[in-house]
Amino acid sequence: MSNLKKHNIIVKDLSIGYKDKTVADNINFCMNSGQLCAIVGVNGVGKSTLLRTLGKLQPKLSGEIAINRKALELHSSFELAKTLSFVLTEQPASKNLTVQELIALGRQPYTNWIGTLTTEDKQQVEESLSSFLLKDLRYNKCHELSDGQLQRVLIARAMAQDTPLILLDEPTTHLDLYHKVQILKLLQQLSHNKQKTIIFTTHEIELAIQLCDTILILDGNENPSGTPIELIEQKHFEHLFPLEMVQFDSKTGSFKVNK
Amino acid sequence: MHSLKSYRISFVLISLALCFAWLLNISSGSVVIPFDAMLSVVFGGKADIDSWNYIIWNYRIPKAFTAALVGGGLSISGLLMQTLFRNPLAGPFVLGISSGASLGAAMILLGASLISGMVSFTFINDISLAIAASLGSFLVLLVVMLVANRVKDTMALLIIGLMFGSITTALVSVLAYFSSAEDLQRFIFWSFGSVGNLSGQQVILLSGVVFLGLMLSVLSIKKLNAFLLGENYAQSLGVSLKKSRLIIIIATGILAGGITAFAGPIAFIGLAVPHLTRQIFDTMEHRVLIPAVFLYGAILMLLCDTIAQLPNSANVLPINAITSLVGAPVIIWLLVRKRKMLF
Numbered sequence: 001m002s003n004l005k006k007h008n009i010i011v012k013d014l015s016i017g018y019k020d021k022t023v024a025d026n027i028n029f030c031m032n033s034g035q036l037c038a039i040v041g042v043n044g045v046g047k048s049t050l051l052r053t054l055g056k057l058q059p060k061l062s063g064e065i066a067i068n069r070k071a072l073e074l075h076s077s078f079e080l081a082k083t084l085s086f087v088l089t090e091q092p093a094s095k096n097l098t099v100q101e102l103i104a105l106g107r108q109p110y111t112n113w114i115g116t117l118t119t120e121d122k123q124q125v126e127e128s129l130s131s132f133l134l135k136d137l138r139y140n141k142c143h144e145l146s147d148g149q150l151q152r153v154l155i156a157r158a159m160a161q162d163t164p165l166i167l168l169d170e171p172t173t174h175l176d177l178y179h180k181v182q183i184l185k186l187l188q189q190l191s192h193n194k195q196k197t198i199i200f201t202t203h204e205i206e207l208a209i210q211l212c213d214t215i216l217i218l219d220g221n222e223n224p225s226g227t228p229i230e231l232i233e234q235k236h237f238e239h240l241f242p243l244e245m246v247q248f249d250s251k252t253g254s255f256k257v258n259k
Numbered sequence: 260m261h262s263l264k265s266y267r268i269s270f271v272l273i274s275l276a277l278c279f280a281w282l283l284n285i286s287s288g289s290v291v292i293p294f295d296a297m298l299s300v301v302f303g304g305k306a307d308i309d310s311w312n313y314i315i316w317n318y319r320i321p322k323a324f325t326a327a328l329v330g331g332g333l334s335i336s337g338l339l340m341q342t343l344f345r346n347p348l349a350g351p352f353v354l355g356i357s358s359g360a361s362l363g364a365a366m367i368l369l370g371a372s373l374i375s376g377m378v379s380f381t382f383i384n385d386i387s388l389a390i391a392a393s394l395g396s397f398l399v400l401l402v403v404m405l406v407a408n409r410v411k412d413t414m415a416l417l418i419i420g421l422m423f424g425s426i427t428t429a430l431v432s433v434l435a436y437f438s439s440a441e442d443l444q445r446f447i448f449w450s451f452g453s454v455g456n457l458s459g460q461q462v463i464l465l466s467g468v469v470f471l472g473l474m475l476s477v478l479s480i481k482k483l484n485a486f487l488l489g490e491n492y493a494q495s496l497g498v499s500l501k502k503s504r505l506i507i508i509i510a511t512g513i514l515a516g517g518i519t520a521f522a523g524p525i526a527f528i529g530l531a532v533p534h535l536t537r538q539i540f541d542t543m544e545h546r547v548l549i550p551a552v553f554l555y556g557a558i559l560m561l562l563c564d565t566i567a568q569l570p571n572s573a574n575v576l577p578i579n580a581i582t583s584l585v586g587a588p589v590i591i592w593l594l595v596r597k598r599k600m601l602f
Contacts, residue, residue, distance in 0.1 A: 081497030
C-alpha cells in the first residue's frame with residue numbers, strides 16, 4: 001500500500017476510443033513521479049488517443065484513471081491545468097508569437113484575470129528557457145525556428161506550466177537522430193531533477209529502451225508495461241512487429257530487418 | 260512580452276496621431292471653416308460666424324466621434340475573429356454578421372413597399388432601420404452560435420458564416436428585384452455607409468454598444484492569448500472552450516452588428532486594421548493589441564471619412580468605397596511583401 005502512494009497516475013481496465021468505435025481496451029498501468037515513460041505501439045493502435053484521454057481532451061469509454069489519487073473526472077478544468085500539461089503534435093495556431101511569449105503562456109493557470117506575470121512567473125519562464133537551451137532564441141518568432149527548436153519551445157512551455165505530469169504526443173517525429181536524442185535527454189533530466197512524471201508516445205523504441213524508466217506497449221491485447229529490462233526479459237518486444245519483417249535482438253535492445 | 264513598457268512610446272505616438280486625425284476630420288466638410296477658427300471653437304471659444312459653432316458642435320464633432328467609434332469597434336471585432344478562428348482573413352464580413360445587418364436593413368427599406376398595405380411609410384425612419392439591421396445581424400449570429408456549439412471545427416464555422424453571407428446577399432437581391440427605384444436608392448445609400456447621419460440619441464446608443472463590446476473583449480484578453488496556441492492547448496491551460504468562444508462571439512456580434520446597423524456595412528476596416536497594427540506593435544499579446552487596434556482603427560476611419568469629405572463641396576463620397584480603396588490594397592501589399600499573412 002505504501003508503494004501505491006508514490007504512484008501519481010493509475011489506470012485500470014481503461015478502454016478508449018470514440019462513441020461508435022473502441023480503439024483500445026484492457027489498458028492497465030501505473031507510473032511514479034520522477035519517471036520518464038514511453039508509450040509504444042504500431043501505427044493506429046491508439047497511442048495518441050490514450051494520451052488525449054489521460055489529459056481529458058477526450059472522454060474515456062470505461063475504466064478508471066486516477067491522477068494524484070483522485071479520479072480524472074473529478075478534477076476541475078482549473079485544477080487540471082495545474083496538474084498536467086500537454087505537448088501536442090499540432091502546431092501552435094499563431095506562429096507569430098515569440099519564443100518567450102509562447103513559453104509565458106504556460107503560466108496562464110497561475111496569473112490574474114488579465115494575465116500579468118509576477119516575479120515568480122518570470123522566474124519560471126527564465127528557468128524553462130535555460131533548461132531547454134532557448135535563451136538566445138527568446139525574441140525569435142516561432143515561424144523562424146527549425147522543427148527541433150520549436151519542439152523544445154513547446155516542451156519548455158509545458159515545463160513553465162509547472163505541473164507534476166507532462167504528456168507529450170510524439171515529441172521526436174520529424175527530427176534527426178541528434179535532435180531526437182537531445183529532446184529525450186532533456187525530458188529525462190526534467191523528470192529526474194524535478195520529480196515530474198513525463199509520459200510520451202513514440203516510435204523510437206530503441207531510444208526509449210535506453211532512456212526511459214517505464215515503457216507501456218500498446219499491442220491491442222495484453223498491453224504490458226514495466227521497465228525496459230523486464231519487458232525485454234518477458235519477450236514483449238518480439239511480437240510487436242510481424243516476425244518475418246523485423247526481429248528484436250534482446251542482447252542489444254534493437255530491431256534487425258530480416259533479409 | 261518585451262514588457263508592456265516598451266510599447267509606451269508607440270502608444271503616445273498613436274494617441275497623438277489620433278488627436279491629429281480627429282482635428283483634421285473636424286476641419287473638413289462641406290462648409291469651409293478656417294483651421295484656427297475650428298481650433299478655437301473646439302477648445303471652448305466662439306467663432307466669428309455663429310453657424311460655425313453650430314456646425315462644429317452639432318454636426319462635425321458627433322460625426323468625428325462616431326467615425327472613431329465605428330473604426331475602433333470594427334477593428335476590434337476583426338481582431339477577435341482573427342484570433343478566434345485562427346485565420347488571418349477573418350473579419351466582420353466573414354461570419355455573415357454584416358450581411359445579416361444588410362438583410363435587416365433591406366427588409367425595412369425594400370420590403371416595406373411589398374407590404375405597404377400594412378405598414379405606413381412614416382414608420383420607416385433611422386431608428387427602425389437601426390433596429391432591423393441589429394436584429395438581422397443578431398439573427399445570423401444566433402444561428403452561427405447554434406452551429407458553433409455543434410461544430411467543433413472553427414474552419415467549418417468560418418465556411419458556414421460565408422454561406423450565411425451568401426444566403427442573405429441572395430435574399431437582398433431578390434428583395435431588390437421586386438422593389439421600386441426610390442426604395443432601391445435608399446437601400447443603396449445605406450449600403451454606401453455613413454458616419455454623419457446619426458442623431459444625438461443614436462450616437463449615445465452606439466457608444467453604449469461599442470463600450471459593451473469593448474468590455475467583453477477586455478474580459479476575454481487572457482483567453483484570447485490562450486487561443487493563440489490553439490484550442491486544445493487553450494483547454495489544457497484551463498480555458499473553458501465553449502464559454503470563452505461564446506463570450507468572444509457575442510462581443511464580435513455586438514460590435515459588428517451594432518456598428519453596421521448605425522453606419523452601414525463598412526468594408527475592410529475590420530480585416531485590415533489588425534494587420535496594420537502589427538506592423539507597429541509587433542506582438543500577439545492582446546493586452547497590447549486591443550487598445551492599439553482600437554486607436555489605429557479610429558485613426559484610419561477618421562482619415563477615410565476626411566478623404567470622403569475632401570472635395571469641400573456638398574457632395575460626400577461613399578465611405579464604404581473609400582475604406583475599400585484603402586483597405587484592399589493594404590491587404591494585397593501585406594500579402595506580396597510578407598509572402599504569408601501571419602496572425
